[in-house]
Each structure stands twice: as structure tokens, then as C-alpha cells.
Amino acid sequence: MPYTYDHPHPAVTVDVVVFAISDGRLAVVLIRRAQWPHAGKWAIPGGFVGIDESLKRAAWRELREETGLKAGHLEQLGAFGRPDRDPRERVITVVYISLAAVDRLRLEAGSDAADAKLFFVDELPELAFDHARILGHAVERLRDRLDTQGVVQRLMPQSFTLTELQRACESISGAPTDKRNFRKKLRALDAVEPTGEVRRDGPHRPAQLYRAKR
Amino acid sequence: MPYTYDHPHPAVTVDVVVFAISDGRLAVVLIRRAQWPHAGKWAIPGGFVGIDESLKRAAWRELREETGLKAGHLEQLGAFGRPDRDPRERVITVVYISLAAVDRLRLEAGSDAADAKLFFVDELPELAFDHARILGHAVERLRDRLDTQGVVQRLMPQSFTLTELQRACESISGAPTDKRNFRKKLRALDAVEPTGEVRRDGPHRPAQLYRAKR
DNA sequence: GCAAAAGTGTTTGAGGTACACCCATGC
DNA sequence: GCATGGGTGTACCTCAAACACTTTTGC
Numbered sequence A, B: 001m002p003y004t005y006d007h008p009h010p011a012v013t014v015d016v017v018v019f020a021i022s023d024g025r026l027a028v029v030l031i032r033r034a035q036w037p038h039a040g041k042w043a044i045p046g047g048f049v050g051i052d053e054s055l056k057r058a059a060w061r062e063l064r065e066e067t068g069l070k071a072g073h074l075e076q077l078g079a080f081g082r083p084d085r086d087p088r089e090r091v092i093t094v095v096y097i098s099l100a101a102v103d104r105l106r107l108e109a110g111s112d113a114a115d116a117k118l119f120f121v122d123e124l125p126e127l128a129f130d131h132a133r134i135l136g137h138a139v140e141r142l143r144d145r146l147d148t149q150g151v152v153q154r155l156m157p158q159s160f161t162l163t164e165l166q167r168a169c170e171s172i173s174g175a176p177t178d179k180r181n182f183r184k185k186l187r188a189l190d191a192v193e194p195t196g197e198v199r200r201d202g203p204h205r206p207a208q209l210y211r212a213k214r
Numbered sequence C: 001g002c003a004a005a006a007g008t009g010t011t012t013g014a015g016g017t018a019c020a021c022c023c024a025t026g027c
Numbered sequence D: 001g002c003a004t005g006g007g008t009g010t011a012c013c014t015c016a017a018a019c020a021c022t023t024t025t026g027c
Helices: A055-067 A131-145 A148-154 A162-173 A179-189 B055-067 B131-145 B148-154 B162-173 B179-189
Strands: A003-005 A011-022 A025-033 A046-048 A075-080 A091-099 A113-120 A192-199 A207-212 B003-005 B011-022 B025-033 B046-048 B074-080 B091-099 B113-120 B192-199 B207-212
Touching: A011 A055, A011 A113, A011 A131, A025 A055, A025 A131, A025 A162, A046 A055, A055 A091, A075 A131, A075 B074, A091 A131, A091 B091, A131 A162, A148 A162, A148 A179, A162 A179, A162 A207, B011 B055, B011 B113, B011 B131, B025 B055, B025 B131, B025 B162, B046 B055, B055 B074, B055 B091, B074 B131, B091 B131, B131 B162, B148 B162, B148 B179, B162 B179, B162 B207
Parallel strands: A011 A091, B011 B091
Antiparallel strands: A003 B003, A011 A025, A011 A046, A025 A113, A075 A091, A192 A207, B011 B025, B011 B046, B025 B113, B074 B091, B192 B207
């Protein structure tokens, strides 16, 4: 069933960069492509926008179809549209960013994807299309925008230690932080509260567990 | 000559929000639409993306065709694509922001536009499509991103008084500033230098003229 | 007892904010 | 001489950065 226009139209896709903190490091959800082009390579989950579907809704749907994830807040990163970025036809993609707490992440490979998996952003495999460039921009955006408050409320699991939180913030900002200054800022932010539980995980003093406040 | 696809494709346009400072106030370039839809209403200049043309290049070309302006730096604001934003067909638009010094602004109406004109952002006419919403986002982005340095180098004319510069910054940030604090910051920034000329324009002490440094 | 991470305050410097008066001009 | 905008400096406060030792545990 063909669709006809009197001037050429590009295809429009949406892609969703899902960030999470795994093992104290910034990570991203990728799917392995099953089909040409770039079959076997890893890619940012996404797909074509329905003709009567908003961009954000398409992003939510595609993420769910390809990874099983239900995105919370989706923030638009921007549009990427170099003429040669897809060998099939002219494709313009609108990229969204989503944040997920690792303990809510249950990845299931969808029909379009052979596999879905978390990768550390500093250990990425070879990526399909211009997805390496897109991910670079996404990480940059994250660095610029995400503050400690945001990390606590959107990336950390239900309970965590202050050192884990600090590692997460450092892996996003890329810079090491002083422990006492970090905790002083947390006090000022009033963003976390102790759960009362502790975590014992080695030959050292147990760590108090915290949760996001409110 | 028809173009056919096996699934429906949206049309993709680019729009360019050109900001300038006019009379000390933040202003934007709009064109009056000549044709349906929204004939007679004012709109952000823009048009369809060529099938082998990058988004930024399309933005530059459309701005030139519709207003005669050659954009300097173009920053992408994002994509807007609600399904019902254009009555002709599904249209997804990618919006760019450009800054222009008023003394370089020579507006010429192009073929697609009955007229091109500067409007103060706080005295906008009724706008076509969802352009009011887009402009709102563009102004917000400008407020978030543009610092004094950027205003000096990209929005001010070749020579200007410090009060004019302060008015410009205030009209972008939306907040009044203390004159002495503003000038102290300018000294710290090392962004302007006196031209040696003065401007006489009323029953008061003449103002020293400055230019952007470097 | 020793290795390993948890936890805890003070000092300093930079930058931002608040604030009031004299100056040069046109009329 | 008066109305109008141009031009100038100080005091305070807030926030970020630097910095070292004690505590609790497993082995």
C-alpha cells in the first residue's frame, strides 16, 4: 500500500538514550540490531514515528517495544539529520533522554532487537549509524543538566550508601569530589534521609543506607 | 512527479528564530505569511528541508530566502512535531536559534513572505501554527544560555554605551541589574573596551562608547 | 594488629549583592 | 538652576574548595 507525495519526504525516527548507574558507573541501554543495515552492531533503541503519533509518544512506544522498559520522564536532546546517516533512505531522528534506576531495570529483548543490554559509557562497543556521536551529545547534555538532586531522585536505587551516591555523581560529572564537601552539600540540599539500615560488605566499618527524601 | 513510500512519511521543515536587540529590547524576526494556511499571520521564517540537505544547511538557506539574512552561528533548539500542528499534512519542524546585531540586520521580504519585520518579544502579534509556543521555548533557552559575554559579542552593534549593553542584558534575563555591579562584572570579564568616542543624546552627561574586545 | 572504607569541621578565597552620591550636559 | 542620565567604590554574605584524622569492621 503505497503513500505518495508531490515532493520527497525524509523518514523520521525517534531514539531513546536510557541512562542508568550500574556498579557506580554511568551506563546506557543498547540493543543489538538484528537486521540490515548494521546487523549485529549495537544501537540506541528507537524506530519510526507513526504518522499520527507525537514524537514523545513514539519515543515511549519504541523504547517499550524494543527493551520492555516504560520510560518515566523523557527529555528531548534534539534532531540529528545528516543526509547520509542511514543507507536505506534519508532519515531524520529525534533523540530523547531518559533516566532509570538500575533496580527498576528489567531488560527484555523485543522483536526488532536480538538483545538489549546495559553498557558503561566509557566502554562502548562499536555502534550503528551515527549513534556514537549522538551518545556523545547525550552524555554532554547529562553533564550540563543533571545535578545531585536529580541523580538522587532519578538514578539511584531505593536505598544506597552516600559513597555510592558520590560515585554516581562523579561518574556523570567526570570529576572527583571531596567526601566532606559532598556530604555538606547533601545536608544543604536536604535530599536524602537515613533508612536506619546499614550495609556490611567488607573488612571495614558498615555504611549507613539512605533513601531519597519526599 | 510523485514520490512514493511503503509507509507514510511526515514532512520535515526547519524554522529559524533570529533574535536581535532593538531599542534596548529583545526582538525577533518574523515574516508575514502570504499563503494558506494562516495567510496574513506572522510566522517564524522557515521551510521544507531538501532531501539531500543537512538540517542546519536548510535552516541557513530558508532564512536567507525568506528574509535576506545570512545567519552566523545556528544553534538547534529542538524538534516540534505534534500531529496536528499543520493542517496540510503531518509536519515535524526542527527549530534553530540565531543571534544578529541590529546594525547588520537588513530585512528583505523573500518570495514566500509578504513581509519580514522585527517584533519585540513582549509585543508579539498573533502567530501562525504553534509558533508562539516555539518562541516561548526559544526565549527560555536564550535566558538559560546567553551570558553577558555572548550578548556583547553577538547581539550588540559595533559601538554602544554601557547603559545600552545593560538594558540588553536585562531585557534577556528579565531582571533589573545594579549599575555598579554590572560594570564591575564587565571589568572582570574584560569583554569591552572604550572606543574613545562619546555619544551626546540629551540633557545630560555624554556616554562613553565601547566596542567588544578581541 | 592491620588493612580498608566510613564518617566528621574548619578555614579561606572568590564572586555576587546591596547600597548613595557627584558629574556633565541641554534647556 | 534644574532635570536627566552617566559614572564611580565599599561592606557584607554566600558558596565552593582545600584539607586530616578517628571509627568500625573482617581477617
